[in-house]
Amino acid sequence: MDQTEFDKYVLKTYKRFPITLVRGRGMQVWDENGNEYLDFFPGWGSGNLGHCHPKVVAALHEQLDKIMHVPNVYYNEKQGELAKLIIADSFDGQVFFSNSGAEANEGALKLVRKRNPNKKTIITLKNSFHGRTIATVTATGQSEYQKGFDPLLGGFVYCDINDCAMLEKLMNENVAAIMLETVQGEGGIVPVTPEFMRTARELCDRFDAMLIIDEVQTGIGRTGKMFAYQHYDVQPDVMTLAKSLGGGMPIGAFVVARKYCDILQPGNHGSTFGGNPLACAAGVAVFNAIHTENLLANAVEMGDYFRNKLEELKSKSALIREVRGLGLMLGVELTKPGAKIVDKCRARNLLINCTHQTVLRLMPAINVTKKQIDRAVAIIGAALAE
Numbered sequence: 001m002d003q004t005e006f007d008k009y010v011l012k013t014y015k016r017f018p019i020t021l022v023r024g025r026g027m028q029v030w031d032e033n034g035n036e037y038l039d040f041f042p043g044w045g046s047g048n049l050g051h052c053h054p055k056v057v058a059a060l061h062e063q064l065d066k067i068m069h070v071p072n073v074y075y076n077e078k079q080g081e082l083a084k085l086i087i088a089d090s091f092d093g094q095v096f097f098s099n100s101g102a103e104a105n106e107g108a109l110k111l112v113r114k115r116n117p118n119k120k121t122i123i124t125l126k127n128s129f130h131g132r133t134i135a136t137v138t139a140t141g142q143s144e145y146q147k148g149f150d151p152l153l154g155g156f157v158y159c160d161i162n163d164c165a166m167l168e169k170l171m172n173e174n175v176a177a178i179m180l181e182t183v184q185g186e187g188g189i190v191p192v193t194p195e196f197m198r199t200a201r202e203l204c205d206r207f208d209a210m211l212i213i214d215e216v217q218t219g220i221g222r223t224g225k226m227f228a229y230q231h232y233d234v235q236p237d238v239m240t241l242a243k244s245l246g247g248g249m250p251i252g253a254f255v256v257a258r259k260y261c262d263i264l265q266p267g268n269h270g271s272t273f274g275g276n277p278l279a280c281a282a283g284v285a286v287f288n289a290i291h292t293e294n295l296l297a298n299a300v301e302m303g304d305y306f307r308n309k310l311e312e313l314k315s316k317s318a319l320i321r322e323v324r325g326l327g328l329m330l331g332v333e334l335t336k337p338g339a340k341i342v343d344k345c346r347a348r349n350l351l352i353n354c355t356h357q358t359v360l361r362l363m364p365a366i367n368v369t370k371k372q373i374d375r376a377v378a379i380i381g382a383a384l385a386e
């Protein structure tokens, strides 16, 4: 189908680039004309293992031959296996599986509301991003995503990131939860400071509120730890996941600390496809690949390498204001809007993203090599120089 016919039948909720991607392997994708691209933003943050990782593909084939879907009123062994792997790498508790990040956050918000209906307030951060449903778009502290969708959900207040004094001021006994990303992704690759994270945890403890950490974009090895909160000296009460959890398959999850596991009871929450055996088989393969292929260490090493190369580029280009991030979640803040640089990179066969108008978002698969990073940096350098 050509792009004109596609546009006739598919709602235009996305600005699409004029290429059709038909094949992907590792860090590479190909369009319908056979052009090869180096993908430094695979799957919009869902490609921590790159495209079609062989372990994920094999797990999917194996599961396809057994059963494709199991309703959640029956036991589903892949779901249990994946939950156990998530808990082994995070904190003691239980997991609910959904299909997306927004849905994972919805579930987390339902859980905190249900725990204490008298606590009406939820604090999230300005410039955060938590999804596109009515609850999660309300949680998202950016008016551009909320415009036109009134009335939004009540009870949300927004704090400046890393402003401990403001957070203390907003906190009181009516607060049910503080919800934050460890590194704001859509918000321009802005990490939370250790002091702010510690303050959030302490305030939640003092005022009997829950700390929800949204790891939808930062989780599954992206920052060099399995979950980015592990860079900080805190533990969340609820952690939300999606994107790379399925290695390319749609899946989301929220993980609840053991002491809060009785809040949601049978009938309180559900999802037809959440924790589908295919998605969970892929998720099990993702954990297996990250551990057996030593990918957390690679994310740390390649994250440092990439960052240094980008700093070198900064010393040569007046267009770069700052390089920041954690592990392989890197942002290059420009002094001008970055959309044209994204186009120029794509014309040179490198796929990247620009977020928050001026921040180039670079999130290659965590099995990326130095050679691939060198190629990407050379292309970004040429695009900036043009």
Ligand SMILES: Cc1ncc(COP(=O)(O)O)c(C=O)c1O
Binding pocket: 099, 100, 101, 102, 103, 105, 129, 130, 131, 132, 181, 185, 186, 214, 215, 216, 217, 218, 242, 243
């Ligand atoms: C931090 C964060 N939370 C939630 C979401 C929403 O995830 P999904 O698009 O799977 O609903 C995103 C998506 O970009 C995200 O980056």
